[in-house]
Amino acid sequence: MQTDKAYKILALNHNLSHKQAKSLIDSGLVMLNGKKISIARLEVPYSSKFEILEVRKPHILFENDDLLAIDKPAFIESYALAKMFEGWSLLHRLDQETSGVILLIKEGSAFHQQAKEAFKKNEVYKEYRCLVQGIIAQPMDIDTPISTSKKKGFARSRIDKQGLESFTQITPIGIVGKKTLLKVVIKTGRTHQIRVHLQSIQHPIVGDRIYAKDSSAKRLMLHAHKIALLGVEITSPLPPNLCL
CATH class of the missing domain: 3.10.290.10 (RNA-binding S4 domain)
Incomplete structure (x- = not known):
């Protein structure tokens, strides 16, 4: 052959x-x-x-003089997304295959400084939806510390007793076969936090090829559904494959 x-x-x-x-x-x-x-x-x-695979076009969810909220499609890298909107810079990042709300700001503005401080103090509400392997019947808090290493531009995180404080709250919404749709709220923002925490309890996110070697889905089934900071709340509609 x-x-x-x-x-x-x-x-x-x-x-x-x-x-x-x-x-x-x-x-x-x-x-x-x-x-x-x-x-x-x-x-x-x-x-x-x-x-x-087809990539959707990003669209604006919210805009004022200080803040631009974009509905990020899966498969667009965060920095590449920011370049599509002249004059705006990333406030935070999402993994390339993660969809949902991502925030851009005017670099160096007073609002930018306030927003950075809100993230630093864990005063930003961040809610996700994800589909995981296996059945989770009850809400659960996961607070194991996480450390991250970076080599040649690639970041990998792991559970580490000497790592940084990390807190993830999960609530089951529904069951599809042998998979569970979760509401996930994170109070900290470690690199790959949700992915690492869910893998650590043997319920990895469907489509996670890094932490679970799972190629059963066309994408990582993780969506940034809602974010709120400094009196502003933005929600991204759920993609069809995460709606029950």
Whole structure:
């Protein structure tokens, strides 16, 4: 059986340049046989059939002179999103495959300083929805400390007794087969906090390829549903795959 690198076959099949094909794979937008591929140089058969996932366009949820709230689609990196809105800068980040509310501000403004202080003091309300593996029947608080390491631009977090204080509150909303839809409220904002905490109780988020090696979904099933700070509250509608 003849094989070649995935990006070359993808480029040939979809009339793309090699650079475009590599970028799509690196962004997590390419499926092969129902599973996402993340290695552009993976050797695959010439007969391989790829599916390229569609990325929604971001749209504005709220705007005033100080704050711009965007409904972020999955698969758009936070810094790339900010570049789409001239004159605005990120206040915080979401993982590339996480959808939902993300906030932009005017860099260095009085509101920016107040918002940074609110995040630092854990005075920002952050509510998510996610679908996890297994059945969770009761609300639960998870407060195990988390530490994060960064290498070559990639961050990985883990449960660590010597790590930073981390608090996640989960409430089951519904059960779908052997999966549970959760309301998640985080009082701290550690890197990958929700993903690491849920994996630590053996209920990883569906589609989490980093902490659970789970390729059962086309994306990480995590959505930033609501955020409130300094008297402003913004909500992002739930995507169809997270509605019961």
